[in-house]
């Protein structure tokens with residue numbers, strides 16, 4: 001574990017990367033003994049930091065590992081709103097659960113929870129998110145937009161657009177968004193979003209934007225059921241991805257799109273989402289609250305619901321999963337086996 005004292009030592013070493021910092025100076029600044037500095041330096045080396053030590057001159061930071069701790073990320077951040085405070089964990093049950101707890105306790109807009117791995121990474125509807133250590137990105141962002149709860153799905157769409165833009169800026173590859181919030185490369189999921197809100201009837205208290213992006217995980221590592229549907233940036237580009245560098249781009253894109261959403265409202269977000277999703281006119285099978293609908297995707301409604309043309313007329317689907325079908329003739333029309341969750345538009 002990287003302690004606060006470790007962070008402070010690193011901060012001092014980073015201030016003047018080309019020069020040595022004597023053990024005595026560091027000890028004086030942090031008001032501890034030289035022996036405890038030496039112990040922490042040994043610990044930092046074991047954690048992957050390359051620190052040169054000279055008996056005469058002191059310590060010099062040569063190279064940092066690809067870690068996403070506050071001291072690694074914050075000095076590089078180009079954002080204003082996002083990341084002013086970073087809660088970092090080597091491992092955690094779920095960054096979303098932690099962010100929710102922090103937000104209930106008064107954490108401010110823009111605070112981030114970042115973990116190197118998740119023991120109970122969560123997908124939507126109680127599903128699991130595969131979260132192996134030190135390979136990918138597991139991030140939750142606390143937002144406090146002054147909007148009614150009905151606007152929450154627009155925040156999800158906004159985050160999907162920002163993630164897709166970040167992937168494209170970083171790799172040059174062009175991702176597609178699959179309704180509601182999967183980011184796909186060559187038809188496989190490279191990122192997923194889990195957004196949770198806490199609200200009263202007419203206003204949101206906070207939104208937790210949960211983002212999982214597969215960066216360096218190898219295809220073979222995915223559990224069998226996930227392997228068929230998932231990919232990573234490394235797999236798609238053939239190159240190892242700097243998680244820190246990707247995180248910086250992702251936060252910049254998210255901050256940019258959030259500002260657009262707050263200033264200009266939903267239309268630029270919906271337009272960008274439609275461009276990225278290319279769903280109009282595609283035959284789809286939709287699973288929503290235990291019901292299955294088959295039809296042609298007509299559009300995205302202004303609140304983010306999917307509008308479907310079915311044999312029973314137009315349907316609005318507010319939540320669920322879709323499968324793309326190549327041709328309508330490949331799918332048998334199926335009548336829904338319930339009501340309420342899908343309403344006539």
Ligand code: BT5
Pocket residue numbers: 093094095096097118120121122123124125127128129130131137138139140182189190191192193194210211212213214225226229230231
């Ligand atoms: C999602 O759910 O796609 C939302 C995933 C959100 C994960 C982030 S990580 C940080 C934050 N903290 C959390 O606890 N969660 C968020 P859904 O659409 O329900 O997709 C889940 C399905 O995707 C699973 O049932 C698997 O089939 C598949 N899957 C699981 N792990 C995956 C992975 N690493 N990459 C691609 N697909 C995966």
